[in-house]
Amino acid sequence: MPTRARPFRCLLLALSLLAACPAGAQDGERNRNAAVAIAADLTAGANGATKLTFTLSKPVEARAFVMERPDRAVIDLAEVNFQVDAETGRRREGLVQSFRYGLFAPGRSRVVVDLAGPATVGKIETVARQRDGATLLSIEFQRADREAFRKAAVASDPLPALRKSLAAEPADSRPLVMIDAGHGGTDPGAIASTGVFEKDIVFGFAQALVARLESYGRYRVRMTRDRDVFVPLGERVRIAREAKADLFISIHADSISAAPQVRGATIYTGSEKATDAESAKLADRENKADAAAGTDSAAPPTDVADILQELTLRETRGFSAGFARTLMGQIGPVMEMSGKPHREAGFVVLRSPDVPSVLVELGYLSSKRDLDLLQSQEWRESVTGSMAKAVDQFFTNRATLGRPSGPPRKAASIAPVSP
Known part of the structure; x- marks a missing residue:
């Protein structure tokens, strides 16, 4: 040789x-x-x-x-x-x-x-x-x-994406919490000036939140992605609905390179109309993740076809807003919040008509202070602990108020997702 x-x-x-x-x-x-x-x-x-x-x-x-x-x-x-x-x-x-x-x-x-x-x-x-x-x-x-x-x-006739199958579970009355780590695989999300990818930051945080919730023994907890793999936006919604999740939490981190002084967390809930132009732009950017990964995005089916189902959607969004307020109250004392900590926008991952859903932007990768905190284990443990308390409070309130009413949930269609 x-x-x-x-x-x-x-x-x-x-x-x-x-x-x-x-x-x-x-x-x-x-x-x-x-x-x-x-x-x-x-x-x-x-x-x-x-x-x-x-x-x-x-x-x-x-x-x-x-x-x-x-x-x-x-x-x-x-x-x-x-x-x-x-x-x-x-x-x-x-x-x-x-x-x-x-x-x-x-x-x-x-x-x-x-x-x-x-x-x-x-x-x-x-x-x-x-x-x-x-x-x-x-x-x-x-x-x-x-x-x-x-x-x-x-x-072009690309191969259909492999659907993530969900194995049937034995009867378990514990609430199911679905944790969604944003981006993944070919979609890195925001990129810090240091080269750190959003997909890696939020995946580590999501894993820590899952571990915290599982340690309580009161919840079943799943992730929409359990490793560095791309999952289309509509697929994340379908995964939660097929599993009959009781709560959906999507984890992200923003970036504004032109304004490194901007920092803090923001909690979003779904709405056809954004609360402000900044939220609309962010939702539009996040909703283009499928295109960035070589997949044509399609909005997930909402199954809202009549007045009764419309009421279900409204009630679900009420629960989403309630959890957002609870979450804001719990994490506010342990982390920096943005000037408008609760906003609404048309994120694809928040379009489930029957699963209360929030999207949490943990901070800004463009802010050195936020980036340091996002990579701090001590900070992560503190914030995930407070988020877990918010989940506890949410389900305590749900036990009193009851789940969203309306027609039985339909199983999401098993149509393949085309790249």
Whole structure:
């Protein structure tokens, strides 16, 4: 073996072993056979084409399609453990404006390429590099006119996203609390100046909140995502409704790079009309998460078809607002709150007609003070403790007031979600 190839092969072997070593038994089993990506490179050719090349530990199958509004290309892969420099995807070259990658569904990874203009996917090649044993996966993008691009987008038939199945549970009368960690997988959410992703901050917080609630023994607790995987917005609502959740709490963190002095938490409840322009803009930005991950967003079915169901929705929103006020009262003494701590906006994840739902923006990644607190274990324990008290108070009140009345809940449809 040539001397120069030996270190690279050792690196490939080490990363492959790392992918197979479990942080937990389930993760180890899931990642055991995953390929490892250790580099990504963009090159623009003289013919106007642009090539994106991943260096992998072993071959993987790839399938690509394009989507319009915004213009992007999506590459679906078997599961890949991406060990690539985070800055790599922010580089612009030729037809590629930027790209992002991550776990999209169990056993599947996805690369979403933001295109600088209309382009179609040309050749997808997998070749073995003889000198070190690496596998090079190359995807070529070719410039196209708008009409040709539109036809290619219409003709795309992406694989349906794998629905998250919910196993039947034995009878358990304890309330079910659904914790929703925002973003995930190919959708990083807001990004701090330090490079920290919102998806990682809120997932860690959500796990801590789940652990706190489970320790009480009074609740069943689930998460809409239990790892760094993308879950479409409407799917999060369906997961909660299919499980017949009694409360839905979505965890997020905002960012305003132009105003680093702005900080504090805000609690949102659902409404067709936002309380202010800032809330409307935030909801619009959050509702575009599906598009950022290469999925066409569709509003979840509300099942509001008659007056009785309309009353159910109104009553559910009343419970949501009540929990928001309770939550504000509990967390206010232990964390900074924004100038308007309770607001309303049309977030997709808050559109369930029969599950009281709130979205909590924990703070701003653009604020150094908020970012420090969001990464503090002591702060996290204090805030999750106060949130758990709010959950206790909410269900104590519900025992007196009763659940929202109205028609029996319908099981959410099992229609596939198309990327």
